[in-house]
Amino acid sequence: MTIACSSPPRHLLIATALIAVALVVSFIDPYDRLTWLMEVMPVLIAVPVLALTYRRFPLTGLLYFLIFLHALILIGGGTYTYARVPIGFVVQDWLDLARNPYDKLGHFWQGLVPAMVAKEILLRNGYVTGRRMAAFLSLCVAMAISAWYEIIEWWAALIMGQGADEFLGLQGDEWDTPSDMWFACMGALFALLILCRWHDRQIARMQAD
Numbered sequence: 001m002t003i004a005c006s007s008p009p010r011h012l013l014i015a016t017a018l019i020a021v022a023l024v025v026s027f028i029d030p031y032d033r034l035t036w037l038m039e040v041m042p043v044l045i046a047v048p049v050l051a052l053t054y055r056r057f058p059l060t061g062l063l064y065f066l067i068f069l070h071a072l073i074l075i076g077g078g079t080y081t082y083a084r085v086p087i088g089f090v091v092q093d094w095l096d097l098a099r100n101p102y103d104k105l106g107h108f109w110q111g112l113v114p115a116m117v118a119k120e121i122l123l124r125n126g127y128v129t130g131r132r133m134a135a136f137l138s139l140c141v142a143m144a145i146s147a148w149y150e151i152i153e154w155w156a157a158l159i160m161g162q163g164a165d166e167f168l169g170l171q172g173d174e175w176d177t178p179s180d181m182w183f184a185c186m187g188a189l190f191a192l193l194i195l196c197r198w199h200d201r202q203i204a205r206m207q208a209d
Contacts, residue, residue, distance in 0.1 A: 008054055011061075015068045019047060022072060026079040038156070039078030043071045057124075060202035062195070063116050070109045077106055107180045110149065111187030115142040116199060119192065123203055131200070135192045139185075146184035150177050 008016075023040060030036035046067065050059070059067075076085050088102030095101075118141035122128045128137060191199075 008058075012054075012064060015064065016047065016051070019043065019068065019071050019075070022075045026075050030079050031081045031084060035081050036078040039082075040075055043074050046071070058206075059117075059120060060199065060206060062199055062202050063113075063120055066109075066113050066116060066191075070113045073106050073109050077102065082106060104179070104183045107146070107183040108187035108190075110146055111142045111184030111189075112191045113187075114145045115139060115188035115191045116195070118142065119196075119199065120203060124207065131196075135196070138192060139188050142188035143181065143185060146181045150180060153177075 023043065026036065026040070050064075050067070076087075080086065082088070082103035083100050085100065085102040088100035088105075091097070091102075092100050115138045118138040119134050122134045122137060123131075128134045
């Protein structure tokens with residue numbers, strides 16, 4: 001079900017402006033320019049797509065908020081590289097971890113947001129009517145995206161050689177790829193189990209309007 005909207009509300013415009021400012025600031029002096037571009041590319045693609053599709057298919061407020069947070073996480077990773085984000089070192093010391101865990105936050109969100117997007121599209125367009133089937137398919141979409149991202153990282157490693165280290169953020173962890181996908185799975189499950197009722201209520205309100 002598509003919902004026509006006239007113009008985006010102020011909070012969406014403010015969020016878009018904040019993302020633009022964050023991109024500009026992060027572009028000024030990132031740790032590695034190519035890594036920055038590769039890490040923020042999803043933001044550079046998603047923001048124009050969301051703007052172009054807003055009038056025809058606006059998303060729920062919850063989903064826009066989650067996308068906003070995901071964009072900031074990606075920009076932070078692009079600015080410092082995931083292995084060097086300062087807040088990650090704080091968490092590393094706090095939990096006595098062997099590595100900076102910021103990239104796992106990114107992969108958690110990489111599962112959470114696509115699962116929510118898939119669920120909203122499936123239910124609002126009537127592709128699926130059952131909530132359980134929608135949840136299952138949304139989890140599949142999230143894991144497929146996670147798998148493709150790991151394949152892209154592999155391609156980057158083959159093409160760039162040692163220059164891909166900052167983008168991969170392995171930090172010497174031989175289990176980095178499966179753990180990345182595990183965190184994406186946890187993010188998708190968190191969205192579908194914990195945020196589902198809140199999300200369903202917002203979808204219901206949009207369909208009732």
